[in-house]
Amino acid sequence: MSPEQFVDNLISGVAQGSVYALVGLGFTIIYTVTRIINFAQGEFVMLGGVFSFLLFSSVGLPLPLALLLAVLAATVVGAVLYLLAIRPARQASVISLIIITIGASTFIRGVVGQIWGKDYMPPLPHFSGDNQWLWIIGITLVVMVALHLFFSRTMMGKALKACSINRQAASLVGIDARSMAFTSFALAAALGAIGGAVITPLTAPHFRMGLTLGLKGFVAAAVGDFRSQVGTVVGGVILGIAEAMVVVLDWGPFASAYKDVIAMLVLLLVLFFRSSRGAAQEAAS
Amino acid sequence: MLRVEKATAAYGRVTVLREVSLTVNDGEIVTLIGANGAGKTTLLNSIVGVVPIKSGSIWLDDRQISGLQPHRTVGLGISYIPEGRQIFGSMSVMDNLTLGAYSQCSRNHLSTLGYIGWFLRRPDVRSNLDMVFNLFPVLRERQRQQAGSLSGGEQQMLAIARALMSSPRMLLLDEPSLGLAPNLVKDILRLLARLRDEGFTILLIEQDAAAALKIADRGYVMERGRIVIEGSSRELLGNDEVVQAYLGKTRG
The missing domain is CATH 3.40.50.300 (P-loop containing nucleotide triphosphate hydrolases)
Structure with missing residues (x-):
């Protein structure tokens, strides 16, 4: 592999990984605030992609506007998902709520497949020239800075954090746990949809695209223990780079056809180290 | 009452x-x-x-x-300081105090999206902050420190201070x-x-x-x-x- 090729692959890996990171942050934010693992996270990614295509190609909006509206629409879906499916099940256990998100994910996928068809849609044009990877990395960076400012410079961000540290103490200073849960679903949907929107020039939007991207975001979040946003971003980027390297290597057990297996491998490693560390902590205490 | x-x-x-x-x-x-x-x-x-x-x-x-x-x-x-203090241990002392005033700005959920510096400059919030710093000078010194790293007594002071921030x-x-x-x-x-x-x-x-x-x-x-x-x-x-x-x- 020539150095140029290596750098190209590194960049595409980081870009792909940024998308995983965005999706993973959605998992992390919902989990820390509500303790729910939201299996519909991948569908927000799909909605971001599919809505972008529809608004651009079918409605004919200019590309930036189409992307923005697509993300907003997916955010509304995330908020509505919370209001219609999670909030009414107030007394349910966390496990039941997780199962509800699995149901919601199947439902959203089914509705999109029914209305807009089960075929691959043509990819969107690149945002400019032939450097979509750089656009993805740039947009992800902007989103992360915005997210950081949100959590450190606004009352709502701090309230979300407080809720994830100690929900009862948060309620005693006046923070409504349910409105925080609502916010976390909307925010997670927005992050996932941004991931879906920026990747559509490179992968054809499709009603099932949320499955793989959701899984990879899940792995990124698992690296961050579903708690650490930094860990989630690192996990996503590492996964993206590892996949890109497998594609270039394309050798023996690392054949490029096995690209998607890398995510499972990372997940297994995380689970292995987590559980052995957990066992060590138990033995120590 | x-x-x-x-x-x-x-x-x-x-x-x-x-x-x-x-x-x-x-x-x-x-x-x-x-x-x-x-x-x-x-x-x-x-x-x-x-x-x-x-x-x-x-x-x-x-x-x-x-x-x-x-x-x-x-x-x-009514401000409640529960048993065991229940401060936000992994946040700074200042963040704990700021959150104590959450009820002062949460009437409109969207307003909590504003820059926190503006909120802290509001006269009512400012005067509450001055009051708790006067009551507990040690909290003023440690405002950037993580709340969980304070001693037990300081954590209790922080819990009371946080409660006072809501103008109870x-x-x-x-x-x-x-x-x-x-x-x-x-x-x-x-x-x-x-x-x-x-x-x-x-x-x-x-x-x-x-x-x-x-x-x-x-x-x-x-x-x-x-x-x-x-x-x-x-x-x-x-x-x-x-x-x-x-x-x-x-x-x-």
């Missing part, structure tokens, strides 16, 4: 409050005395709405507050001296007396009943979910039953 009328509460089938009635007047310190499991903490939890009552009613001035959720009662001027009229405290050295316990109680003199109304649960009665105006004794004795601090300190059951050991 606060009136509890025949409140009954239960965890599942276990009744923990049986027709409890209690009044706290403006500017008073009232203390609850009783053994562990007598229902003191549950009573405070019921007042703020953490544990809903099954019958009876709770009034703040002329407004019925039973049935309200905890995040609503804070906005009405009334404070509910559950065992503020738990796990503190004896001289710190005295400091905390002295502080509560000072807050009363500045116009705050206080309902206090305190393990050291004798020390609590010394600063309190009135007291209630709870046993198995009921109020069994009530009276002024002087009456309770002179009541043989109370002295034997709750003050005996601490009198030495």
